[in-house]
Amino acid sequence: MDLIKNLQWRYAVKKYSDKIVSEEKIDQIIEAVNLTASSCGIQPYRLFVITNPDIRQKLGEGSFNAQIHESSHLLVFAGFNEINPSYITDYVEMMEDQRHLEKGELDDFKNTLISHFSTQTREQNILWASKQAYIGLGTALIAAAELKVDATPMEGFDPQLFDSVLGLSDKGLHASVIISLGYRDQENDYLAAAQKTRLPIHEFSTKIN
């Protein structure tokens, strides 16, 4: 199975070479994330793809993860701070358009969503959107591995700094999780040759028949 081979190939790169990932590959990774699943299908996060060195230098300040600025590209998964009726309305209209339905045909679906999210606190919506972003993160790692692009998923960054440098709050977003992309420095990355560690399958999973 290709996915299993790709997952065995990947690891969280600590040190990148200077090689740059082609825009064609970056675009395929972005497309895969845009296509992945999200709850209710409403994609409650946005993806920032950053190469600008000054901005990346600022984003990496104070973090133990040098990969924030020392890699080819940086992906920032930015979750919504709220799921408001106007977003849901616009999204469901787009669904009706793309599915060639009459305007209003998905009103029941729209109203169910609006009613559900109105009962959630801002904090609950932020957490929910972040969880969806993690589905995107997993998908980006798999997309990169299929393209033999290396990656490092990271939670060790300063969300407030990211919000301020990227102006996320003004966009109603917050930095949920990030990934650097590039090519491993095989000789200088101590993890490059390390055996992948995983639980024995029967410790990780239980079948109830």
Add this chain to the structure above:
Amino acid sequence: MDLIKNLQWRYAVKKYSDKIVSEEKIDQIIEAVNLTASSCGIQPYRLFVITNPDIRQKLGEGSFNAQIHESSHLLVFAGFNEINPSYITDYVEMMEDQRHLEKGELDDFKNTLISHFSTQTREQNILWASKQAYIGLGTALIAAAELKVDATPMEGFDPQLFDSVLGLSDKGLHASVIISLGYRDQENDYLAAAQKTRLPIHEFSTKIN
């Protein structure tokens, strides 16, 4: 790119046929989830794979998602309730074993993890473990799609009911998110022929060069 084709093929199935997914395919899906990334690499969730009809009937009570019991298999991603020093110690020992390192060689890593998680509240650890489970969820959906197995990711279930029926609390776990697996009932699933809806790529993503 195969991943993009597989993501375009998949959708959240509403109605399944009676066809059963082979254990060989189920095992490949489990293996993919076990191999996927997790923060710090410590896999803070477990996977339950359920076919038992009585248990599934109980789990589906009160949910609008009939797929909980009407499908071939049910996957339950169960996050840890706490990330305690003894788990970290055992996991890092396993890492040392699998990487053929001397016992104690990863002590710095182990102590950093123990120290970090000791500053987190139970609530923070639960949320963190759930987010990691969502990486697993995305991976399982992609694994299933590569095998042309249909799937439905679901948040619409009763976590307390799952905890009690599966005895999760006693195991230090909570139900984070679930997936049903099976084969779409092409004729009777209104969504089977629907166009996939996604944001225009430039609305979903922003490049900062």
